[in-house]
Amino acid sequence: MGEKSGYSPIEVVPKRKRSWRSLASIAIGAITALYLSSFVFTFEDGISEPEAKKLILNALEVNLAGEWSKKYTAEPHLAGTNYGLVEWTKEKFEEYGFDATIDTYDIYVSYPNDHDLNLLDAKTNETIYKAPLKEDEIKEDSTTLGNDTVPTFLAYAANGNVTGQFIYANYGRLEDFAKLKELGVDVEGKIAIIRYGAIFRGLKVKFAQENGAIGVLLYSDPGDDHGITPANGYKQYPHGPARQESSVQRGSVQFLGGIGSAPGDPTTPGYPSKPGAERKDPHNSIGKIPALPISYREVKPILEKLNGHGVQIESKDWQGELEGFDYSTGPSKKHTLNLYNDQIYNISTLYNVYGEIQGEKRDEVIIIGNHRDAWIKGGAGDPNSGSATLLEIARALGSLKEAGYKFKRSIILQSYDGEEYGLLGSTEQGEYFADKYKRKVVAYLNLDASTTGKYLNLGASPVLNHVLREAAKEIEYPEEGVGSLYDHFVKEKGDKIKNLGSGSDYTVFLEHLGIPSADLGFGQGKGDPVYHYHSNYDSYYWISEFADKGFVFHNLAAKYLSFIIFSLSEHELINFKLEDYANDLVKYYKETIDEVPKEWFHQEVSNQDTWDKYLRHDIQDIEFIADATNNEYVPHVRYPIPEYFTPQQCQHHQEHIMFDTHHHKNVTLKHLIHRTLKDIQKLKNTTAVFDIQSSALQTSFENKESLNFWQKIRLHFQIKHQNKLLQYFERNFLYHKGLYERPWFKHIIFASGRFTGYAGQTFPGLKEAIEDGDFERFVEWLGIVSKALRRVTAQLSLV
Structure with a gap:
């Protein structure tokens, strides 16, 4: 019936x-x-927590990372190519017990076709030197041999054939171009030669273009190799740890986090590149001038022609270690450069691969991501050390599932395409699944170049700091006498977990969707071999003979990540520490206020509209956060909200209106700065109490057998409520309008620097206003920050 x-x-x-x-x-x-x-206790399935962790370690006693590395580095795999590796990755996920899918996006990309670079005599126009624009083949390194290597190129560099005088522009930062202007060195109509380092390469091209350059050359200077150079007695790869002189760093010159731009497909800013998507002019995010990457051996005969011409800047910051070049700015009237770049631009299909183990709490998800595409045939470090580690994690967690273990939260592994071009695969899927991710994802863990050395690097949203440290304490460091991985981290990094900027796939999760994220891996330290970043020499031979013999640190990365995932998945109370976040906010805020011009402090906030923006909550912001969580989380407000927010709306959103009848008189910025600091301190006190409550609930859960039926029911709902507050805590720091001139970046605490690209900037709205000398905008952003602090404090105080 x-x-x-x-x-x-x-x-x-x-x-x-x-x-x-x-x-x-x-x-x-x-x-x-x-x-x-809802209250099934995982460890009652017959596998205790210590037993589960032992199963993970036992699975990883067999180290297969080298096999996966060899597979991923055997063939070229530029974004949108090598579908065989897409299917193979999916098959490996399935082999280890994950439900796997392939997700496609149609994205605007460029591929190398032809290029040329010639040094000319300005009078006769005869070629003096033709750059080979190719790396040397090395017999010991099979990856470099044959005709299937990827040419040297810069993705998204404009097509063009330009001829002109050339100048040396140091790192190509805004301040470098300002220095050239100050010294009377005209960039207009010149080709700018810029060394790698300091900022993201795409911004180097952007700033050169904005200063009138007609083309750009990018090269790696030995002065940035931390003393591991032939001049200091080190032999070049493959005979030693120094950079191979023909090594070329390929890469993307998309503008990434620059003003007016955003990661992802430059023709679909802020929305996913699915079939039929509207295409927009990409030039807010990519340049209009041609650019090429070259080796330091190739650039020497060109830069030598600038000796004695222009200005020789004595600053150590402008001096590299390129033999035969005195680091004069030029230009020389005797020589010109002809730069030719030709790429094929089209809409290509890119492929993400996902693998999932469903947990009992399907609305609480942990995502671990890594990209699969590389600029070269190899890419053993970037990204395939991460790809190998991801498969080892799949194998370890799969062994738990095979043993009958029931995961509490869902775990999803993601292998992205197109990260190198501009975080394409991760950004497009983040935009496509935005509503779902904001509702369900608890945390995102990022692997990129997981192993290019033996020194642990950590960057994270502060709520994850605790679990990163605790997991490190449980893993032994593989060198005798060091102790735990945490002991190593304290010794080498001073226990410092960095804040996140951009440059890898966590960007969309943290800075667009407000999902707590971490980025981790083992990199170079003092005395380590130079990493041939984005070069043919980032090969299986290099990583197995120089960076990680025996793939020991690949294995360590897999163990460490597996323990972090286990802790985040299996702790009944989501294993965040909110007080860590509040403590860092105090530090970030004080650092920001130190940059405020002294004359601003006593300036009056005399504009009524500005004052209201500081004081009154914006219903659009409240609705934005509520909508992001499908109204499972509605911010609670105890401060004034807009007058157009009706009593019915207030009741619906559980608002407490306390209209401030104070009419501001003689209110200065110093007063507002102090008031916002008090808001942070209130949040700090509230999070300390909240963390104690979380700990108490976790203890009650672990001892729940001593409770009666109704106490267990009550505990269930207490934990459910507490977990929602933990899960959505980071979402409170999203602002619906986004940053000034960068609306894609929604996070008000963390963003990539608009003038650096990679490096993280805290309280970006405040700092950008300071950089621009905009007092009114600084006050407005002080209000945006303060209101977010008040909302989350009010919400946590209800517990």
Whole structure:
């Protein structure tokens, strides 16, 4: 009957026929079912926490990272190419017990076709030197041999054939171009030669273009190799740790986090590149001038022609270690450069691969991501050390599933395409699944170049600092006498977990969606071999002979990540420490205020509209955060909100209106700065209490067998409420309008620097206003920050 009618027997009983006893039975049955379905304790399935961690370590006693590295580095795999590796990755996920899918996006990309670079005599126009624009083949390194290597190129560099005088522009930062202007060195109509380092390469091209350059050359200077150079007695790869002189750093010159630009497909800013998507002019995010990357061996005969011409800047910051070049700015009237770049631009299909183990709490998800595409045939460090580690994590967690272990939270592994071009695969899927991710994802863990050395590097949203440290304490560092991985981290990095900027796939999760994220891996330290970043020499031979013999640190990365995932997935209370976040906010805020011009402090905030913006909550912001969580989380406000927020809306959103009748007189910026600091300190006190409550609930859960039935039911709902506050805590720091002139970046605490690209900037709205000398905008952003602090403090205080 139920099957035929489509209703269960209970549903077809007329309401008027139900007695209070039957209603009570139904209610008790529903509560009991809820309790039984929601309160299954993982460790009662026969596998305890210590046993589960032992299973992970036992699985990783067999180290297969080298095999995965060899597979991923055997063939070229530029973004949108090598579908064989897409299918193979999916098959490996499935082999280890994950449900796997392939997700495609149609994205605007460029591929190398042809290029040329010639040094000319300005009078005769004869070629003096033709750059080979190719790296040397090395017999010991099979990756470099043959005709299937990827040419040297810069993705998204404009097509063009330009000839002109050339100048040396140091790192190509804004201040470098300002220095050239100050010294009377005209960039207009010149080709700018810029060394790698300091800022993201795409911004170097952007700033050169904005200063009138007609083309750009990018090269790696030995002066940035931390003394591991032939001049200091080190042999070049493959005979030693120094950079191979023909090594070329390929890469993307998309503008990434620059003003007016955003990561992802430059033709679909802020929305996913699915079939039929509207395409926009990409030039807010990519340049209009040609650019090429070259080796330091190739650039020497060109830069030598600038010796004695222009200005020789004595600053150590402008001096590299290129033999035969005196670091004069030029230009020389005797020589010109001809730069030719030709790329094929098209809409290509890119492929993400996902693997999922469903947990009991399907609305609480942990994502671990890594990209698969590389600029070269190899890419053993970037990204395939991360790809190898990801498969080892899949194998370790798969062994738990095979043993009958039931995961509490869902775990999703993601292998992205197109990260190198501008975080393409991760950004597009983040935009496509934005609503789902904001509702369900607890944390995102990022692997990129997970192993290019033996020194642990950590960057994270502060709520994750605790779990990163605790997991490191459980893993032994593989060198004798060091102790735990945490002991190593304290010794080498001073226990410093950095804040995140951009440059890898966590960007969309943290800075666009407000999802707590971490980026981790083992990199170079003092005395380590130079990493041939984005070069043919980032090969299987280099990583197995120089960076990680025996793939020991690949294995360590897999163990460490598996323990972090386990802790985030299996802790009944989401394992965040909110006080860590508040403590860092105090530090970030004080650092920001130190940059405020002294004359601003006593300036009056005399504009009524500015004052209101500081004081009154914006219903659009409240609705933005509520909508992001499907109204599972509605910010609670105890301060004034807009007058157009009706009493009915206030009641719906559980708002407490306390209109401030104070009419501001002689209110200075110093007063507002102090008031915002008090808001941060209130949040700090509130989070300290909240963390204690979380710890107490976790303890109650671990001892729940001593509770009676109704106490268990009460505990269930207390934990559910607490976990929602933990899960959505980071979402409180999203601002619906986004940053000034960078609306894609929604996070008000963390963003990539608009003039650096990679490096992280804290309180970006405030700092950008300071950089621009905009007092009114600084006050406005002080209000945006303060209101967010008040909202989250009010919400946590309800517990």
